[in-house]
Amino acid sequence: MTADSLRTSSLDSTLGIYVSVPFCRAKCSFCNFASGVSSSATIESYVTRLCAEIDSAAATAESLNAKLPRAVDTVYFGGGTPSLLEPAQLRRIFRALYKNFEIASDAEITLEAAPGQIADAVLAEAQLLGVNRISLGVQSFVDRETAAVGRSHTERECIREIVRLQSAGVADVGADLIAGLPYQTTASWQHSLEVATSIGLKHLSIYMLEIDEDSRLGREVMAGGLRFHANGVAADDSSAEFYETACEWLPRHGFPQYEISNFAAIPHQSRHNRKYWLRAPYFGFGLDAHSMLLRENGAVRFANPDEHSQYGAGGSPLVLIDISEREAFEETIFLGLRMNEGICRSQLRRNFPGEFVVPTEDAARELIRDGLMIERDDRWQLTLRGRLISNDVFTNLLLGVAV
Ligand code: SF4
Known part of the structure; x- marks a missing residue:
């Protein structure tokens, strides 16, 4: 499969949908996403705004003079931790999606989840609604490293969670790992890679820790401080070295690299993410969600606000770019x-x-x-x-x- 073979008219005539669920049980120290801990009332009102936004997708596209395919072949719930939604909230969002779009029976439908944060009832409901892919934010299989960045799961819990999802029949279970976490060493990174490739996962994403002012850990590292285990963060060279190890080691252990950060055999590659790289149309709903739709000549990109107070407050998307x-x-x-x-x-x-x-x-x-x-x-x-x-x-x- 090549980019060109995928660049068919169906790529332009089907839509990918991204749903942003920006809520987490706790904020990880390295996180620079527009996500955070919120009350159940906030989440409920957010779901209402999200459904209203989905209902107005056709009007939004029309106002931008953009084409909006009704046929959808990928849906991606990202965050945040979308697995924290209540079953009824998931149902409401899916109802809005099914009302406004034609979702293919073989659509790839992904839910991001944190290990230990997907209740039985949520998993059952998600599967009933068509979720066939779960991406787990594991980050590391070394307890000291996950604890240092504020994740509550242990290696044992992660493995138990992966086995549970596989036993429940989730076709594709994948995980994210981060190179460059505090206290990470060559040996501990190798341990994470070895566990990740030995437990039946289908997809791995490898990110290098970002040191920037948008996360508490990044700010502390830049300031030379000690909070958030900043003093345990490996030097830049180490995360690059860890990344290189992953690029060399994973393909030899069943995970060919197909993108800078992503590793999987062809049947398990993310069809949704391929749309981004191939410039196919996608519509993002929710806080800080980004979209790209095609026009008669060219395309338009737009994005929602990244502040809860502004999202769903009416009016047009915050950022609008006509693509020359x-x-x-x-x-x-x-x-x-x-x-x-x-x-x-x-x-x-x-x-x-x-x-x-x-x-x-x-x-x-x-x-x-x-x-x-x-x-x-x-x-x-x-x-x-x-x-x-x-x-x-x-x-x-x-x-x-x-x-
Ligand atoms: S779970 Fe993910 S989105 Fe939430 S704070 Fe941690 S890294 Fe950020």
Whole structure:
């Protein structure tokens, strides 16, 4: 399966839906998402606003002069911890989705969950409603590391949870791991990788810990402080090293890498996330949710507010970007190159003007010479070294494209 083989008209005529559920039982110290701990009354009122937003999707698309496919083949509940919703709340959201869209019988429907935070009743309801994929925020199978960042689960509980979900018949159970957590060592990282590949998981996502001002841990590390176990955070080089180990080790143990952060055999790759990388239309509902819809000529991106007080308060989405041809070209490059299969040069030439493609080809030649990219079968792909500094590669690649 290649990007091109997926780039069929069905990719443009079906929609992916993202539902943001920004609530968690506790805030992890490294988290920079718009999520937090809220009362059950807040969650209930949020679900009401979410359903209203889903009901007004067609009107929103029309006001943006964008096409809204009714056919949906992927739905992704992200967060936050969507598994904390009550069964009745999940039902309400699904009812709104089924009322406004035609969800394919073989749609990929994913629910993010935290280990130990998916009640029996929620799991049963989710499966009844069509959820066939659960992504667990494990982060590490080493108790000291998860405890340091404020996660309450242990390795034992994670394994028990994974077995429970598999026994309940969830077709695809996957997990996220983070490289660079406090106290992580080469040996402890290897332990997490070994456990992750030995318990029947179908999909793994590997993220490098982000040190930035949007998380409590990131701020503390930047300030050189000791709170949140900041003094236990490995040096930058270590997380890159851990990431490289994962890129080399996972494919040899049943998890081929198919994107910068994602590893799975073809049948278990995230169909929903592929839509983002292939620039297919998707609609995000809820706090801080982002969307991209196609227009007759081009596309439009828009996003909801990331503050509860502003979300659902009426009016248009907070951020609205009309995508120019140049931006479409840039997106095609940096989203397509995230995937291991990369991007097709001939297709770039066919779809975009020479003034964009020619300088990019010049830059690509240099990046190939520097060992950051390769060209194979008319496709550009990042090397492992290129993946480690992907943002720099994208910047260099697009440097010569006139603004
Ligand atoms: S569970 Fe996920 S979304 Fe919630 S605080 Fe932790 S990392 Fe952030």
